[in-house]
Amino acid sequence: MSTEKTEALTVRLADFSETSKVVTFMTADFGKVTAIAKGAKRLKSAFEIALDLLTRCEIVFIRKSSGLHILTEARLVRRFQPHQKDMLSLYGGYYVAELLAGFTEEDDPHPQLYEAAIQTLDALTNQPDSRLTIIQFELVVLREIGQLPAFDACLACGEPVTENRTYALWVNQGGLICQRCQQESYHPQSTSVPAGTVMLLRRLSQTETDPARIAVSEQQFRQMRQVTTAAISHGLGRRPKMLRYLQF
CATH class of the missing domain: 1.20.1440.120 (Recombination protein O, C-terminal domain)
Known part of the structure; x- marks a missing residue:
């Protein structure tokens, strides 16, 4: 596994569990990236407001050889208005x-x-x-x-x-x-x-x-x-x- 950082655009969101989401990003460096954002549905999530549809953000994720990648950071750059x-x-x-x-x-x-x-x-x-x-x-x-x-x-x-x-x-x-x-x-x-x-x-x-x-x-x-x-x-x-x- 490796840790990657890139700019991304959020293009799809889906519930994964009571507290987590599966997020699909279009990224500048890696193409489409689908990752699980653990705890994203909590009121005080570490991702805050960065994971809305069409938000542009800086993300850090752990790349896995199979299955979903793991999102560790997402910082809002710009929200679509x-x-x-x-x-x-x-x-x-x-x-x-x-x-x-x-x-x-x-x-x-x-x-x-x-x-x-x-x-x-x-x-x-x-x-x-x-x-x-x-x-x-x-x-x-x-x-x-x-x-x-x-x-x-x-x-x-x-x-x-x-x-x-x-x-x-x-x-x-x-x-x-x-x-x-x-x-x-x-x-x-x-x-x-x-x-x-x-x-x-x-x-x-x-x-x-x-x-x-x-x-x-x-x-x-x-x-x-x-x-x-x-x-x-x-x-x-x-x-x-x-x-x-x-x-x-």
Whole structure:
């Protein structure tokens, strides 16, 4: 056994006993870490307020070769504060936690995903409209797990995406298929995506892109949402629970 220290984001909490909890963290150095926090439910716990959902904290844990690690310290760095009077911001934060817990594996570090999660939570706190921020985080998750759809060309014929054309998401193959290829070979698709929306998705999938600087119509929001929902649900093997609350 070894003792490890790292920065972490709390993404899941579960009762273990009358006094203890099992806590799942997304960490900067070790990926997902699940540990038992003994005595965490006591009124005067050594962990105090550090173990709430979406808290950012410094943790120390004893690494075990099998089973749950043992959390020994947790110091609060920052608590997630959703944007005032914006329930989408709150649910968006919970959605971030669900995706991190569902898509990542134990001891599989994704430092860029961890940083993207921190930046997303900060944006959810400060920005009055968080819809594009949530979509961008979905795209980051898909890229990090190797399931980001290819937005540059038709998967069937290889023709680059061009303006004034419409495509469909071929979710099982991880990319787009043009209308001509859909007609020539039977590939029924339910998600229709104009080229302009495809280009927006491609731009948002780049981490240096600031969502606040992109103008998007309500129709494009819906189209992008259909694409990311289909891709996320396919990668996760189910529809995320928090999606029912993210209606936009």
